[in-house]
Each structure stands twice: as structure tokens, then as C-alpha cells.
Amino acid sequence: MTQVPVTYELIKEEKHTGARLGILHTPHGSFPTPMYMPVGTLATVKSLSPEELKEMGAGVILSNTYHLWLRPGEDIVQDAGGLHKFMNWDQGILTDSGGFQVFSLSDNRKLTEEGVHFRSHLDGSKLFLSPEKAIQIQTALGSDIMMSLDECPPFYESYDYVKNSINRTTRWAERGLKAQENTKDQVIFGIMQGAGYKDLRIQHAKDMAALDFPGYSVGGLSVGESKEEMNEVLDYLTPYMPANKPRYLMGVGSPDALIDGAIRGIDMFDCVLATRIARNGSCMTSHGRLVVKNAKYARDYTPIDDHCDCYTCRNYSRAYVRHLFHANESFGLRLASIHNTHFLLNLMKQVRQAIMDDNLLDFRQDFFERYGYNKPNARAF
Amino acid sequence: MTQVPVTYELIKEEKHTGARLGILHTPHGSFPTPMYMPVGTLATVKSLSPEELKEMGAGVILSNTYHLWLRPGEDIVQDAGGLHKFMNWDQGILTDSGGFQVFSLSDNRKLTEEGVHFRSHLDGSKLFLSPEKAIQIQTALGSDIMMSLDECPPFYESYDYVKNSINRTTRWAERGLKAQENTKDQVIFGIMQGAGYKDLRIQHAKDMAALDFPGYSVGGLSVGESKEEMNEVLDYLTPYMPANKPRYLMGVGSPDALIDGAIRGIDMFDCVLATRIARNGSCMTSHGRLVVKNAKYARDYTPIDDHCDCYTCRNYSRAYVRHLFHANESFGLRLASIHNTHFLLNLMKQVRQAIMDDNLLDFRQDFFERYGYNKPNARAF
Numbered sequence: 001m002t003q004v005p006v007t008y009e010l011i012k013e014e015k016h017t018g019a020r021l022g023i024l025h026t027p028h029g030s031f032p033t034p035m036y037m038p039v040g041t042l043a044t045v046k047s048l049s050p051e052e053l054k055e056m057g058a059g060v061i062l063s064n065t066y067h068l069w070l071r072p073g074e075d076i077v078q079d080a081g082g083l084h085k086f087m088n089w090d091q092g093i094l095t096d097s098g099g100f101q102v103f104s105l106s107d108n109r110k111l112t113e114e115g116v117h118f119r120s121h122l123d124g125s126k127l128f129l130s131p132e133k134a135i136q137i138q139t140a141l142g143s144d145i146m147m148s149l150d151e152c153p154p155f156y157e158s159y160d161y162v163k164n165s166i167n168r169t170t171r172w173a174e175r176g177l178k179a180q181e182n183t184k185d186q187v188i189f190g191i192m193q194g195a196g197y198k199d200l201r202i203q204h205a206k207d208m209a210a211l212d213f214p215g216y217s218v219g220g221l222s223v224g225e226s227k228e229e230m231n232e233v234l235d236y237l238t239p240y241m242p243a244n245k246p247r248y249l250m251g252v253g254s255p256d257a258l259i260d261g262a263i264r265g266i267d268m269f270d271c272v273l274a275t276r277i278a279r280n281g282s283c284m285t286s287h288g289r290l291v292v293k294n295a296k297y298a299r300d301y302t303p304i305d306d307h308c309d310c311y312t313c314r315n316y317s318r319a320y321v322r323h324l325f326h327a328n329e330s331f332g333l334r335l336a337s338i339h340n341t342h343f344l345l346n347l348m349k350q351v352r353q354a355i356m357d358d359n360l361l362d363f364r365q366d367f368f369e370r371y372g373y374n375k376p377n378a379r380a381f
Numbered sequence: 382m383t384q385v386p387v388t389y390e391l392i393k394e395e396k397h398t399g400a401r402l403g404i405l406h407t408p409h410g411s412f413p414t415p416m417y418m419p420v421g422t423l424a425t426v427k428s429l430s431p432e433e434l435k436e437m438g439a440g441v442i443l444s445n446t447y448h449l450w451l452r453p454g455e456d457i458v459q460d461a462g463g464l465h466k467f468m469n470w471d472q473g474i475l476t477d478s479g480g481f482q483v484f485s486l487s488d489n490r491k492l493t494e495e496g497v498h499f500r501s502h503l504d505g506s507k508l509f510l511s512p513e514k515a516i517q518i519q520t521a522l523g524s525d526i527m528m529s530l531d532e533c534p535p536f537y538e539s540y541d542y543v544k545n546s547i548n549r550t551t552r553w554a555e556r557g558l559k560a561q562e563n564t565k566d567q568v569i570f571g572i573m574q575g576a577g578y579k580d581l582r583i584q585h586a587k588d589m590a591a592l593d594f595p596g597y598s599v600g601g602l603s604v605g606e607s608k609e610e611m612n613e614v615l616d617y618l619t620p621y622m623p624a625n626k627p628r629y630l631m632g633v634g635s636p637d638a639l640i641d642g643a644i645r646g647i648d649m650f651d652c653v654l655a656t657r658i659a660r661n662g663s664c665m666t667s668h669g670r671l672v673v674k675n676a677k678y679a680r681d682y683t684p685i686d687d688h689c690d691c692y693t694c695r696n697y698s699r700a701y702v703r704h705l706f707h708a709n710e711s712f713g714l715r716l717a718s719i720h721n722t723h724f725l726l727n728l729m730k731q732v733r734q735a736i737m738d739d740n741l742l743d744f745r746q747d748f749f750e751r752y753g754y755n756k757p758n759a760r761a762f
Contacts, residue, residue, distance in 0.1 A: 042708045043701070049712070072679065072704040080682050080700055088696045298453065301461050315431075315469045319461055320424070323453040327423045330711045331430070 004214045006145055006187040008033070008246040008267065015358040018238060018265035019351075024060065024246055026092040026144040027185050028084065031059030033246065033267035034351055036258060036344045037094060038274065042067050043077070043087040046275045047334040048341065050089050056310060056342040057349065060092035060144070062270040065137050066101035066129075070122055074140040082142030094270070095143035097134045097191070099150050100219075100251070111151065113168065131172040132179040135188065139181055147217065148176040150191040155225040162195045166204040169193055173211055189215040189248060196229060198236055205240035216241050217248035218266070227256065234264040241265070255284060255347055256373050259364050262351050274344050278336035281325045284343040288372035290318075292336065297322045310342035311335075385595045387526055387568040389414070389627040389648065396739040399619060399646035400732075405441065405627055407473040407525040408566050409465065412440030414627065414648035415732055417639060417725045418475060419655065423448050424458070424468040427656045428715040429722065431470050437691060437723040438730065441473030441525070443651040446518050447482035447510075451503055455521040463523030475651070476524035478515045478572070480531050481600075481632070492532065494549065512553040513560040516569065520562055528598065529557040531572040536606040543576045547585040550574055554592055570596040570629060577610060579617055586621035597622050598629035599647070608637065615645040622646070636665060636728055637754050640745050643732050655725050659717035662706045665724040669753035671699075673717065678703045691723035692716075 009023040022033040038045045038053060041064045045053060053061065063083060068074060080086040083093055099116075102109065106118035106127075115130030131149040138146035150169040153162050173190050180188060190213035194201030208216060218237060221230045234249070241247045246267045252258070253271020261269060274284070281293035285305035292304060303313035304321065312321070312335040324332025347367075354363035368374050390404040403414045419426045419434060421444045426434060434442065444464060449455060461467040464474055480497070483490065487499035487508075496511030512530040519527035531550040534543050554571050561569060571594035575582030589597060599618060602611045615630070622628045627648045633639070634652020642650060655665070662674035666686035673685060684694035685702065693702070693716040705713025728748075735744035749755050 042704070042710055044705060044710045044712045047711045047715075049715075067708075071708050072700070076680060076700060076704070079680060080698060086698070086701055088701075299457060299460060317461060317467070319453070319457060320467055320469075323423070323457070324425060327448075327452050329423055329425045330428045330714065331425045333711060334428075334430075334715075 004187060005185055006214055008215065008244065010244070012355060014355045014360050017263040017360050019262045019355045019360050020265055020267065021352055021355045022246070022267055024092070024267070026060065028090060028092045028144055029059065031092060032352055034258075034262040034348055035059055035268055036253060036348045037062045037268060037270040038341050038345075039064075039270055039272045040087065040089075041272070042071065043083060045341070046279070047330065047337045048275075050087070052311070052338060053341070054091070056338070057345045058091070058341070060094055060268070061089060062094045062096065063087075063141070063143065064098070064101060065095045065134065065141065065147075066098035066105070068095075068141060069098060069137050070120055074137045078140040078142065084142065092145070093143040094145040095138045095141055095147065096250070097147040097149040098129055098137065099134070100152050102129050103152055113171075115149075131175040135176045135179040139186065142186070144186060145215065146186055146188045148173045148188050148190050148213070150193055150219055152193065152220050152223070153195055155196050155220065155223050155229070157195050159197055159200070162193070162197055162200055166193050166200055166207070170204065170207045170211075173208060173213075177211065177213075187214045189213055189217055189246075191217045191219040191250070192237065192241070193220045195220055196225060196233065201233060201237050202240055205237055209240065209242050213245070215246040215248060217250045217268075219250050221249065222252045222257065222271075227260070230257065231260050231264065234261060234266065238265040253344060255344070255371060256368065258344065258347060259351060259360075259367060262348075262355070263360060263364065274340035275337045278340045279333055281322070281332070281336060283336055284340050286370055288370070292318055292321045293325045294322070304339050305343070308339065308343065308346075310339050310346075312339040312342075385568060386566055387595055389596065389625065391625070393736060395736045395741050398644040398741050400643045400736045400741050401646055401648065402733055402736045403627070403648060405473070405648070407441065409471060409473045409525055410440065412473060413733055415639075415643040415729055416440055416649055417634060417729045418443045418649060418651040419722050419726075420445075420651055420653045421468065421470075422653070423452065424464060426722070427660070428711065428718045429656075431468070433692070433719060434722070435472070437719070438726045439472070439722070441475055441649070442470060443475045443477065444468075444522070444524065445479070445482060446476045446515065446522065446528075447479035447486070449476075449522060450479060450518050451501055455518045459521040459523065465523065473526070474524040475526040476519045476522055476528065477631070478528040478530040479510055479518065480515070481533050483510050484533055494552075496530075512556040516557045516560040520567065523567070525567060526596065527567055527569045529554045529569050529571050529594070531574055531600055533574065533601050533604070534576055536577050536601065536604050536610070538576050540578055540581070543574070543578055543581055547574050547581055547588070551585065551588045551592075554589060554594075558592065558594075568595045570594055570598055570627075572598045572600040572631070573618065573622070574601045576601055577606060577614065582614060582618050583621055586618055590621065590623050594626070596627040596629060598631045598649075600631050602630065603633045603638065608641070611638065612641050612645065615642060615647065619646040634725060636725070636752060637749065639725065639728060640732060640741075640748060643729075643736070644741060644745065655721035656718045659721045660714055662703075662713070662717060664717055665721050667751055669751070673699055673702045674706045675703070685720050686724070689720065689724065689727075691720050691727075693720040693723075
């Protein structure tokens with residue numbers, strides 16, 4: 001049997017929840033889980049340098065297959081020596097399959113058993129993504145973890161549609177596995193779908209588990225359903241996800257969802273939220289959301305979060321960051337992005353400590369209270 | 382006699398030119414001259430962190446009084462503990478007088494003996510800048526070196542206008558000196574004007590020298606005249622600038638002008654060129670200008686400049702930086718800004734070494750040849 005280059009090592013299970021502390025081993029380092037993966041859509045985590053990401057404790061980052069396929073093209077990345085070398089990132093990289101972007105960004109989609117025909121959102125050119133093509137692009141990119149092509153139907157899609165869809169996603173997963181050329185350095189994770197239907201979710205989890213991927217993700221969540229619905233799916237789904245393999249909840253990265261996902265046994269998360277809201281001057285703090293652009297911070301010389309030890313909070317005031325946003329200075333974007341990304345990475349560090357201490361539920365309650373999740377009408381994220 | 386907080390120490394004069402190696406002592410450190418000062422218009426050197434600037438050897442930086450007066454307001458900077466603390470820069474800061482921006486950016490200007498009435502370029506509000514106000518704002522900002530308010534007439538302005546203008550600038554300089562509240566930590570430099578008229582330039586240099594400022598700048602150059610005209614002015618002017626005080630050529634920062642200015646005994650330079658052209662993907666290299674956005678670099682995996690040891694060139698390829706520019710990723714801007722700023726700082730390091738070795742003219746010839754300044758129709762800057 002070939003040695004699998006990406007493996008999960010269980011360290012400890014929390015006493016009162018499904019949470020687990022573990023290590024994800026990759027060819028580019030071993031990183032503690034549960035982990036938050038910053039998103040580097042176009043081979044850069046927006047406004048941040050690799051050194052800044054490492055300083056704040058980032059392990060694996062995510063990059064987007066669809067976007068890199070279109071720009072600069074996976075062949076250019078491959079000729080550069082792969083994505084790690086191209087973007088100067090020597091730790092783990094996970095690439096998605098491209099499917100989610102094809103279904104959310106592209107025009108004139110046509111879904112067939114073979115794959116998806118669509119037009120580029122950039123120049124309207126005709127493109128075709130198949131399970132084989134998704135693996136081929138990701139092989140060229142050279143990520144540590146590739147994702148199998150799936151269809152991500154809306155959470156409230158009809159039962160019959162979702163039933164057909166998960167079966168096709170399973171067939172696509174088998175085709176992706178067959179298309180894999182290189183098992184030395186890269187692995188494929190499978191994606192479990194099923195929208196909001198418990199029996200379909202469980203059915204698909206079993207079907208995918210049978211294919212023996214070295215890791216699995218939960219797809220089709222954080223696409224419009226409520227937090228309660230998301231947690232309900234995780235409650236009944238994660239017991240069917242292989243316990244000896246990493247479990248990855250795709251596209252989820254709000255503080256509450258990270259904690260609630262970890263409680264249900266999720267090991268990996270990714271989300272653009274941290275850097276996306278930073279671009280609007282929105283900051284996550286230990287006391288909830290803070291929009292640093294607001295007028296009331298013009299003369300506020302305290303850090304964005306007085307409980308934070310990120311580069312931004314150690315060196316700059318709310319007044320300064322607000323000034324940079326008002327003057328359209330890109331350094332403001334960077335300072336807010338550093339802060340938010342650090343916030344989520346640090347949150348996961350605290351979650352891991354809580355798992356170690358068997359007090360994750362207490363941690364959750366404290367955090368939710370401080371963050372304002374329990375307030376009626378709170379504008380939390 | 383009060384101890385002057387900013388002084389110039391002469392180390393060595395070049396054998397064959399007017400160039401000199403020295404040290405500028407400030408309350409925030411001592412830095413070798415000739416020096417290039419990166420420009421942090423709005424309390425940030427566009428896209429760069431203080432740590433990045435220090436890593437590439439920046440000493441003193443320049444910030445703009447006019448811009449900070451309008452945004453965020455000098456009172457906010459003062460309440461923050463001054464500009465150094467506000468922007469997290471613990472080395473030297475020079476602020477200009479605001480005059481140049483008033484004359485180049487604002488609307489509805491009206492120049493009187495008292496000062497300049499004008500409208501803000503941001504919101505059209507009525508403002509008034511006087512010699513006293515310029516010093517008052519800069520005192521609040523807390524820069525190490527403040528500049529005296531001057532009028533900067535166009536290079537080809539009429540003789541009579543310029544004659545009146547320099548006399549008013551002298552009177553303004555005297556008023557600025559009288560307005561200075563705090564001599565403990567801040568100094569004022571005087572500005573010598575006179576457009577392209579030799580007798581007026583020399584007259585103004587003598588008048589200003591008589592006021593015994595601790596440093597002097599040459600104003601009114603790099604405003605449309607040719608490089609030959611600029612050098613001619615410096616040739617006859619610098620002998621009249623006090624040799625025991627720093628000489629600062631304002632707003633000049635193209636590689637050729639830095640070298641030619643140093644040859645004529647200039648110690649300090651500032652210019653937005655490095656970061657401004659970086660925003661268009663234009664890079665200064667040891668072989669001349671390189672527009673990294675160009676299609677021909679799409680698969681070029683070499684660094685922007687193979688003779689450069691900046692962070693960008695050590696870690697990233699032309700193909701990667703080009704990709705970032707094409708994808709509108711701000712990290713590209715930062716990488717190009719790091720490269721260009723490092724290029725000029727490193728150029729001055731080489732100039733200082735050449736002064737030490739008494740071979741500045743040879744260095745000039747080599748550099749100009751490599752950079753392409755001697756080619757007919759070369760698009761150099």
C-alpha cells in the first residue's frame with residue numbers, strides 16, 4: 001500500500017462534545033487541528049505576505065482552482081515550480097475543485113453527466129470543467145490537498161434533484177480518483193453533499209466513505225440556511241464521517257460557526273470572511289464587531305481590540321486605522337486583514353486549548369456572550 | 382546658545398566632485414547622507430510598513446503637512462502623541478510646509494503678503510495658510526524637521542515675479558522662525574527659491590543663509606525644467622548653501638537626479654516617484670525601467686532585477702508580480718513598492734560608497750550606461 005502523504009493524527013477527544021484535537025500531517029508540515037485556513041483566492045491571501053501569515057500562526061492556506069485556472073493559468077503556476085514556489089508559501093496548501101465557483105460565478109452553465117459547460121466570468125470564453133479536468137488542474141498547481149469535483153445544490157433544492165445530484169457527485173468522485181496521476185505528494189479529499197435532507201446526507205456520507213478518500217469535507221453549508229440548520233446537519237452527519245480522517249467544513253469561517261463546527265468534530269475550516277470584511281473596515285474583536293471606519297473612532301487611540309496581540313493591535317490605534325481607510329490607503333486594508341485573520345487563527349488556538357482542558361462548552365458560552373451572539377438583533381457574524 | 386536638535390556632520394568630501402558623505406543627526410536617530418527619503422504623504426508610505434522600510438535601510442521619511450492638515454487633522458495626530466507614534470515610525474520625519482500642495486492641488490488660490498487663501502481639493506472648504514500656520518501645524522505633527530512656508534513659482538515665471546516672490550519667501554521665513562514655539566525637539570529648514578535666474582537664486586541663498594536656519598532646501602526644481610537646467614542651477618547654487626548644514630533637494634528622486642544632485646553636494650532628497658510608478662507596475666532595475674505588467678513577463682520566472690537583494694527579488698518572480706497586477710491584488714503593489722523604494726535606498730548606499738572611494742564620476746558613468754540614460758530616446762526616469 002502506498003504511503004498516504006496527508007494523514008490525520010488524533011490527539012485527544014473533548015469530554016463533553018464531539019470535538020477533537022489532532023494533527024494534520026502534510027508534505028509541507030504538520031499543523032494542529034481544529035484549524036482555520038486563510039483563503040488565498042488568486043495565489044495571495046489578500047493584502048498579506050506569507051511571513052505575516054506565518055507570524056500569526058497560519059498552517060494550511062486555501063487557494064481557488066477556478067480562479068487560478070483562469071488567471072494566470074495552471075500551466076504558468078506549474079512552470080513556476082508549483083503553487084508553493086509561485087507564491088512563496090512553504091507550508092500546506094489546499095485547493096478547492098473549482099466547482100463552487102463555476103456554479104456561483106460563471107454564466108450560461110450547462111450541467112451534464114460528463115461535467116459542466118460554462119462561460120468565464122472574466123471574458124465570457126467557453127470552458128468545460130469535468131472531474132478529470134479538476135484533478136488535472138490541481139495536479140498542475142501542486143497543492144497538498146486537492147478536492148474532488150462536486151455539485152453544490154442549494155440548501156432548499158428539491159429532494160429528487162439532490163438525490164440525483166449526490167449520486168452524480170459520487171460518480172464524479174470515482175472518476176477524479178481514477179484521474180489522479182501522482183500519489184506521491186498530493187491527495188484528494190472527497191466532498192459530502194445532500195443539502196438539508198438527513199437521509200441523503202447520511203447516504204452520501206456512506207457512499208463517499210466507501211471510496212476511501214484520505215479526508216472528507218462537508219459541502220453545501222453556509223449557503224443561505226440558518227446556523228441552527230447548519231448545526232443540525234453537522235450533528236447527524238459527522239458520526240458518519242470516518243473518524244480516522246480529517247473532516248473539513250467548506251466555506252465556513254464566522255467565529256460562532258468555527259466553534260460550533262469544532263464542537264461537532266470538524267477539524268478544518270476555510271472562509272474569505274476575515275479578509276473580505278476587513279476591506280470594509282469591519283473588525284472582529286473579543287467584544288464583537290467593530291467598524292473601525294466609523295466616526296466615533298476618529299480620536300480613539302486604543303487598539304482595535306485591547307485583548308489582541310496581533311501586529312496591528314500592538315502598534316496602531318483605531319484612530320490611525322480609521323484615518324488610513326478614509327484616505328484610501330492600502331496599508332489600512334492590510335492592518336485590518338492582519339487583525340481579522342489573526343483573530344480567527346487565535347480563536348482556533350483557544351478552541352484547541354479548550355479541547356485540551358475539556359471545557360469547550362464553557363468557552364463557547366463565554367465567547368458568545370462577549371461577542372454579542374446572544375443579544376437579540378445583534379449584528380454579529 | 383540652545384543646542385540644535387538636528388545637525389549635520391561632515392565625514393568626507395569626494396575628491397573630484399562636490400559630493401560629500403555625512404551624517405544627519407536627529408532626535409530620532411542619526412542617518413548617513415546623501416540620503417533618499419521615502420514619502421509617506423498621509424502618514425503612511427503607500428503600501429509599506431515601517432518594518433519593511435527599516436529592513437531596506439530607510440532613515441528619515443517625509444510626510445505632507447497639507448494632506449495631514451486636511452486628513453485626519455493635525456490635532457488628531459497631536460493627540461495621538463505626534464506623527465511618530467501615530468504612524469509607528471521611531472526614526473526621523475521631515476514634514477514639508479504645505480505650500481507646494483496649496484499651489485499645485487488647491488482651487489481658488491489668492492496669494493497675499495499675509496499668506497495664501499485657498500479651497501480644499503477634497504471638499505472645497507475655505508482655508509488659509511500662513512508662515513505661522515505652517516509652523517503651528519508642523520509643531521502639532523511633531524516632525525523632527527519642519528519646512529518654512531515658501532512660494533514655489535514656475536521655473537519659467539517672469540524675472541520680476543520671481544524677484545518679488547523670493548523676497549516675500551524670505552519675509553515668510555523670518556515669520557516662521559518667530560512662530561516656532563518649541564526648539565527642544567524640532568527644527569525648521571529654510572527653502573531657497575529663484576526659479577531659473579542665477580542672480581536671484583544666489584541672492585535668495587544669501588538672504589536665507591543670513592537667517593541661520595539649521596538646514597536648507599533647494600525648492601522650485603523638478604517642476605518642468607530639463608535635467609540640464611536643474612543641474613546648472615545646482616552647480617551655481619550649492620556653493621552658496623552653508624557647508625556646515627544639510628542641503629536638501631526637494632521633490633527630486635529619479636535615479637539620475639539623485640546621482641547628479643549628490644555630485645553637486647546635495648545631502649537629502651525626497652520623491653514619490655518610487656511608489657507612484659510602482660502602482661502602475663513600473664520597476665526601476667539595474668538595467669533600466671521594467672514594466673512588470675507587460676505580457677512578455679507572463680512566463681518569466683526570474684526576479685524583477687537579478688542584481689537586487691530586496692524582499693521582492695529574493696522571493697518572487699516577474700511572472701508572479703505580473704499575475705498580481707493583472708488580478709488587481711494589492712500584494713503586487715506592495716511588492717513593486719518594496720522593490721522600487723529599496724532600489725533608491727540602495728542606490729544612495731552605492732553613492733555613499735563611491736564618495737568614500739572617490740570614484741563617484743565612474744559610478745555615475747557605469748550606472749547611466751546600464752540604466753539606459755545614455756541611449757537616445759530611452760524611456761528612463
